Amino acid sequence: MYQKIIDRLEKDRYAEKEELIALLNCDSEEVRSYLFEKARKVRERVYGKDVYIRGLIEFTNICKNDCYYCGIRKSNAHVNRYRLSKEDILSCCENGYALGFRTFVLQGGEDGYFTDAVLEDIIREIKRNYPDCAITLSVGERSRESYQRLYDAGADRYLLRHETANCGHYHMLHPDSMSYENRMQCLKDLKEIGYQVGAGFMVGSPYQKTEYLVEDLLFLKELNPHMVGIGPFIPHQQTRFASEKQGSLNLTLMLLGILRLMLPNVLLPATTALGTIAPNGRELGILAGANVVMPNLSPVSVRKEYQLYDNKICAGDEAAECIQCLTRRVGSVGYQIVTDRGDYKAE
Ligand code: SAH
Numbered sequence: 547m548y549q550k551i552i553d554r555l556e557k558d559r560y561a562e563k564e565e566l567i568a569l570l571n572c573d574s575e576e577v578r579s580y581l582f583e584k585a586r587k588v589r590e591r592v593y594g595k596d597v598y599i600r601g602l603i604e605f606t607n608i609c610k611n612d613c614y615y616c617g618i619r620k621s622n623a624h625v626n627r628y629r630l631s632k633e634d635i636l637s638c639c640e641n642g643y644a645l646g647f648r649t650f651v652l653q654g655g656e657d658g659y660f661t662d663a664v665l666e667d668i669i670r671e672i673k674r675n676y677p678d679c680a681i682t683l684s685v686g687e688r689s690r691e692s693y694q695r696l697y698d699a700g701a702d703r704y705l706l707r708h709e710t711a712n713c714g715h716y717h718m719l720h721p722d723s724m725s726y727e728n729r730m731q732c733l734k735d736l737k738e739i740g741y742q743v744g745a746g747f748m749v750g751s752p753y754q755k756t757e758y759l760v761e762d763l764l765f766l767k768e769l770n771p772h773m774v775g776i777g778p779f780i781p782h783q784q785t786r787f788a789s790e791k792q793g794s795l796n797l798t799l800m801l802l803g804i805l806r807l808m809l810p811n812v813l814l815p816a817t818t819a820l821g822t823i824a825p826n827g828r829e830l831g832i833l834a835g836a837n838v839v840m841p842n843l844s845p846v847s848v849r850k851e852y853q854l855y856d857n858k859i860c861a862g863d864e865a866a867e868c869i870q871c872l873t874r875r876v877g878s879v880g881y882q883i884v885t886d887r888g889d890y891k892a893e
Contacts, residue, residue: 593837615719653685816828
């Protein structure tokens with residue numbers, strides 16, 4: 547029965563709610579390997595054996611939001627707050643470019659210092675220095691006008707995980723000052739403006755049910771984003787979810803495989819969170835259908851201050867060490883890291 551569902555996913559890029567629930571609830575090594583084999587086949591048809599790298603620059607940990615799961619949320623008083631200067635950011639790019647990165651991801655909290663004018667200036671300068679590189683922004687919810695200005699300044703892509711497609715669940719993870727509708731509106735705006743858009747969610751976040759994961763899958767199918775970022779929820783000790791369970795490795799891998807079949811061309815990272823819950827998590831992610839890794843380019847001096855969750859890996863490593871380590875890891879499972887912008891391949 548499970549094989550039939552997987553065959554259908556491969557053929558129709560779709561399955562019914564009940565089928566997806568059954569598949570997600572099935573904890574069988576045999577079913578997983580059947581799924582992953584198909585996912586790899588589809589991934590290799592579109593992207594070959596290439597794995598794209600994105601240089602992650604965590605440029606501010608100052609945030610006005612208070613997402614209950616997040617280690618750098620506003621009300622965590624134990625975080626040493628920092629923001630990188632334009633010069634710091636450019637030097638991360640310089641370092642990254644020399645290491646073969648052709649995409650820079652600027653990620654941060656929702657920090658009011660980074661107005662449109664400030665970000666536009668940074669984006670323009672990066673583009674001037676590295677015209678062959680893509681810029682991805684991941685700075686949360688902004689107005690449509692703001693997204694438009696940043697796009698016009700040269701930003702190519704935007705990552706904004708929807709976090710959960712179930713409205714009730716969204717409100718169990720966020721304070722009342724945040725709204726599900728606004729987050730969804732942001733994703734719609736970003737797409738309409740012309741960004742390559744990434745959505746996504748945490749696997750095993752508190753109160754999550756299998757039904758909600760199915761809603762996530764069907765929502766993503768409908769949104770049809772260029773990228774999907776998923777990783778296990780990992781508790782952070784200074785949040786109200788400190789003693790919640792972390793998300794499961796196998797379930798995350800299964801979701802990666804299913805997403806690859808539902809959205810064959812999607813750019814799918816094997817995330818740092820996946821590498822945090824299992825030593826070979828990212829390799830397993832690649833083998834389940836992922837085709838992107840996002841090593842950290844942030845200065846080592848600030849890395850430990852960008853702890854979204856406990857025990858985040860690579861907090862003390864230089865970017866050069868990270869890329870070496872990943873090159874080896876990706877190679878060990880038969881794939882290769884490439885120096886390429888790694889744009890979405892449309893059909
Ligand atoms: N402020 C930006 C960037 C958020 S950090 C924004 O709002 O989009 C990037 C992602 O890390 C989040 O979207 C969330 O899905 C993930 N994340 C945050 N806390 C986490 C945790 N405790 N465990 C796993 N992932 C987490």
